[in-house]
Amino acid sequence: AQSVTQPDIHITVSEGASLELRCNYSYGATPYLFWYVQSPGQGLQLLLKYFSGDTLVQGIKGFEAEFKRSQSSFNLRKPSVHWSDAAEYFCAVGLMNTGFQKLVFGTGTRLLVSP
Amino acid sequence: NAGVTQTPKFQVLKTGQSMTLQCAQDMNHEYMSWYRQDPGMGLRLIHYSVGAGITDQGEVPNGYNVSRSTTEDFPLRLLSAAPSQTSVYFCASSYSSGSTDTQYFGPGTRLTVL
Numbered sequence: 001a002q003s004v005t006q007p008d009i010h011i012t013v014s015e016g017a018s019l020e021l022r023c024n025y026s027y028g029a030t031p032y033l034f035w036y037v038q039s040p041g042q043g044l045q046l047l048l049k050y051f052s053g054d055t056l057v058q059g060i061k062g063f064e065a066e067f068k069r070s071q072s073s074f075n076l077r078k079p080s081v082h083w084s085d086a087a088e089y090f091c092a093v094g095l096m097n098t099g100f101q102k103l104v105f106g107t108g109t110r111l112l113v114s115p
Numbered sequence: 116n117a118g119v120t121q122t123p124k125f126q127v128l129k130t131g132q133s134m135t136l137q138c139a140q141d142m143n144h145e146y147m148s149w150y151r152q153d154p155g156m157g158l159r160l161i162h163y164s165v166g167a168g169i170t171d172q173g174e175v176p177n178g179y180n181v182s183r184s185t186t187e188d189f190p191l192r193l194l195s196a197a198p199s200q201t202s203v204y205f206c207a208s209s210y211s212s213g214s215t216d217t218q219y220f221g222p223g224t225r226l227t228v229l
Contacts, residue, residue: 004157032215043119043205043220044158051215090157094215102173103218105157 002027006106013081021076021109023091032094033074039087086113119221127227128196136191138206146212147189151202165212196228
């Protein structure tokens, strides 16, 4: 069955430091991959997505992610974290050929930013 | 352009009560869906609709009903609420049902069933 694993429940990063959030997926075909961010009390906002082509994907707010097929990973990175990046981050895989948009979400990683 | 709106933001129900969670979008999106978010479980798909008059079940449909009479609205009905339905509910919409289309999420409804 398809699944998404985000191994880190919480991560604390100092403001200005770099960030990497891990995401591993299990899916038989080439996946569509997404990263969403959820600020407190808000809905989910799409940061970036990967469908094909260049395996390094640029998103909004200075985020990027790299698709590594050999590792079944799609890790999210940011070179310098800002206090406003504190939020919960969700990785998701979109399944193909289902006739509808089926996203399988990971359990999320909560990012805390220390001064 | 308000995007995806949901009402109410918060709701407390007693077991056995019924209610409807409202969802509306003003982007003329064909595809709409409902998710529930539970701690440690990510988001799970409840029901979805690929257009007005067409709905289908997602991953966790039991205890929920939906209908889609207009493109704009996609209400979620709980006929007899149970404590297991305590959750945060998100509505989402996208231009089409294609998996490459971006889904836009509403702000959520936090439901507690006592």
